[in-house]
Amino acid sequence: MRIDLPEDREAASEPEQASRRQFLRTGTALGAGLIIGMHLPTRAQERSRNEKPPEAAVGQAASTVAGREPGLAHNAFIRIDRDGLVTLIMHKVEMGQGTFTSIPMLIAEELEVDLSRVRLEQAPANNQLYADPLLGGQVTGGSTSVRGAFEPLRKAGAKARVVLITAAARQWNVDPATCIAENGTVRHPPSGRALGYGDLVESAAALPMPDNVPLKPASRFKLIGRPVKRLDTAEKINGKALFGIDVRLPDMLVATVAASPVVGGRLKSYDARKAMAVKGVRQVLRIENAVAVVGDHFWAARQGLMAVSPVWEDGKNGKATTRSVVSEMAAAAARKPGAVARNDGDANAKIRTAARKLAVTYEVPFLAHATMEPMNCTVKVQDDGCEIWAGTQVPTIAQGAAAKLTGLPVEKVQVHNFYIGGGFGRRLEADYVEQAVRFARQMKGRSIKFIWTREEDIRHDMYRPYYHDRIAAALDEQGRPVAWSHKVTGSSIMARFAPSAIKDGVDPDAVEGAKDMPYDIGNVRVEYLRHEPPLPTAFWRGVGPTHNIFVVESFIDELAAAAKADPVAYRGELLGKSLRLKAVLELAAEKAGWQAPLQSVPGRKTGRGVSAQFAFGSYLAQVMEVSVGPEGDVQVHRVVCAVDCGQVVNPDTVVAQIESGVNFAIPATLWSEITLDKGRVQQSNFNDYRVLRINEAPRIEVHIVKSNDAPGGIGEPGTSAAAPALVNAVFAATGKRIRKLPIGDQLKGTT
Amino acid sequence: MRKLNINGKEVQLDVPDDMPLLWALRDIAGLTGTKFGCGIAACGACTVHVDGKAVRSCVTPVAAVAGKNVTTIEAVEHDPVGRRVQHAWQQIDVVQCGYCQSGQIMAATALLKETPRPSDQQIDAAMAGNICRCGTYARIRAAIHQAAANGSKEPS
Secondary structure (H helix, E strand, O other): OOOOHHHHHHHOOOOOHHHHHHHHHHHHHHHOOOOOOOOOOOHHHHHHHHHOOHHHHHHHOOOOOOOOOOOEOOOOOEEEOOOOOEEEEEOOOOOOOOHHHHHHHHHHHHHOOOHHHOEEEEOOOOHHHHOOOOOOOOOOOOOOHHHHHHHHHHHHHHHHHHHHHHHHHHHHOOOHHHOEEEOOEEEEOOOOEEEEHHHHHHHHHOOOOOOOOOOOOHHHOOOOOOOOOOOOHHHHOOOOOOEHHHOOOOOOEEEEEEEOOEOOOEEEEOOHHHHHOOOOEEEEEEEOOEEEEEEOOHHHHHHHHHHHOOEEEOHHHOOOOHHHHHHHHHHHHHHOOOEEEEEEOOHHHHHHHOOEEEEEEEEEOEEOOOOOOOOEEEEEEEOOEEEEEOOOOOHHHHHHHHHHHHOOOHHHEEEEOOEOOOOOOHHHOOHHHHHHHHHHOOOOOOEEEEEOOHHHHHHOOOEEOOEEEEEEEEEOOOOOEEEEEEEEEEOOOHHHHOHHHOEOOEOOOOOOOOOOOOOOOOEEEEEEEEOOOOOOEOOOOOHHHHHHHHHHHHHHHHHHHHOOOOHHHHHHHOOOOOHHHHHHHHHHHHHHOOOOOOOOEOOEEEEEEEEEEEEOOEEEEEEEEEEEOOOOOEEEEEEEEEEEOOOOOOHHHHHHHHHHHHHHHHHHHHOOOEOEEOOEEOOOOOOOOOOOOHHHOOEEEEEEOOOOOOOOOOOOHHHHOHHHHHHHHHHHHHOOOOOEOOOOOOOOOOO | OEEEEEOOEEEEEOOOOOOEHHHHHHHHOOOOOOOOOOOOOOOOOOEEEEOOEEEEHHHOEHHHHOOOEEEOHHHHHHOHHHHHHHHHHHHHOOOOOOOOHHHHHHHHHHHHHHOOOOOHHHHHHHHOOOOOOOOOHHHHHHHHHHHHHHHHHOOO
């Protein structure tokens, strides 16, 4: 997945794109000249830096011009003050995935500073300086953070170290090669002299940054590859960590909103007087499709919203039901040809004429993200500027959207980012920021915190798309696949998010994990048919692979069963061209005791299932053990994972992210789905949108393959590989093949 | 005006009687460590202690806690059990996004105060009301066992 922000945004043809284009040009011009290598504050600068928000401080501290080409600028990440305080600027957001530990590790490995003494600061919104090289924008998503940062941020640390050593060597009049840097200090062992980094910044800042510096070989890593405790734990266990929802500003008001329950609907009328009669309510605001009640605190706003009784005009989607949406999609999938994503040999002809074949349909539902922190955004709009306080995975998109809506130049919009109380793709969207700005620009000069209720959050998510997959294979006499045809039908997130990524009608995200399925089959055809439902869709943890790996890994299991073959051995024979994947498959099987009989669970049927996946640059295999009860309820008991994600930065983060990813996928496989009736989302809160709880969480074991290959992503693979392992285990337990998620009550009567 | 005892201090809050304790803490008292997650006592993010018992502050009106001792995450370190729980959370590296962890720690502390050596089943029963979307459950369980083990080593 690559998100090419500038061109993509231009390509969209909405009228509002004109100002977006303007923003991007301005942004580019601005980009040169903002950031820093070394910071040399005078006393006066230090004072004013403390008075300004951190974003301004970074800009103010700028002393060198960053690289012009998009990508990571090497010197925009480190600031060393005279007192030796090392501040690392975090270009990625921390939403649980551990980047506020792994990225500092990368810098500290080469900068030679004590990790426990560095200060972390959120980067300002700036695509030029902080674009992810894999995504092309300042975006935290797609399991790219460590992959994109691995080399540039070690280089950033190394360059800073080299100039500090050079500065010290000059001061001592010695050969820099005789000096070493360790623990924030440059030493000259022959003479026993030492200077702290803080004492060197003044002279170091006058030196040119070296163009190229050698990086440590893996054999000399001191931090990388070793388990390091998270740097954000301390403030996340005492209530001090600040999320967007926690921002408190002088004279701030708090608002809550109700948007049209039907997509495309409009606000017809509402009772402002009743809302204003609630004590503490200050204002009722409206935009075309939503109403907000603004009060002294959330409770007043909430009570006011209950009283405001909005009446909606539903518009053309007012009759939509899940059934209507799904049947239209299935009809399109059957009738219309898809765009060809891959075409090796002649799969369709081979399948048509085959004596032995299998052709089935898979479906996955709309899903909400249900982050623990509901959507929220605090905004202050003034005539000459706009400030936004919000947790966002896309600070520059939020900034651009606010600039467009307020008519302000982009540099007048400041985005203050925060710890994110769950992203999972939801905060790759700026819809909640845009909505807050539309309301807040009606009350200029006031800081207003907009908080969505959980009900609003679930009903106005941008959902994981519903997909309808037709998949077929022709088998030879031994049951091995000789032709494979897979047609994906569903909405295109990329067409909205990054239109230029669509090539010849193929959305690369929608076919990721399908187009590149790893099995060695001579004839392979993969098609994509775009079909848009009346619900907005967006990235959801695991993105394309979460859907496609479910289909591919379930179907290969069906083929193994048809061949009466062992699911691990069957896959292994087809993985001759992907030996790293074969290796993790075999490792997971071995660690899980694949050949050993399962422990029985009284009154329940037990089974073991497997999946193998290459996605996000990492190889992962999972073996799940489940039991199915008399009512068809499924319990996942044990999940054994083997992962080869190349060079590991923080092994404990790898383990934690696999655990997290698996636990995110289990409820989505078993229970979660978003359904529609009368155009309205029927779920509203955790009582009817079921997620995993502690009593339902399995034992998860993670085995990491040692490797010095380029790092792979780890935030999402655990999620995308889990559903097929689970349904394959259910098949092993019950003989029932699940082809439509969630499993729900499909297993009733099978045991 | 409501008089409340929050974290050992008497405070006067100008709030309506029906205001949930959660919003009195967050919006009036400025204690934002207690989180809003669902508003219907279905997720546990808002868990605080009222007289040492875990309570969902999003559905507890301030009037119901008048004259009682309210403890929030900001003060749990002053409780020896709470401090042990926080320490175990660090040892095991439980947190990810961290948004639910205030509630998890308050619920775990209340559990250990009542049941110093809980079984897995007792942990399930006490903690099933606290959702973690990052899925840190195995580590929460391990950290509770760890805090319990540390507790039996030292007098509390």
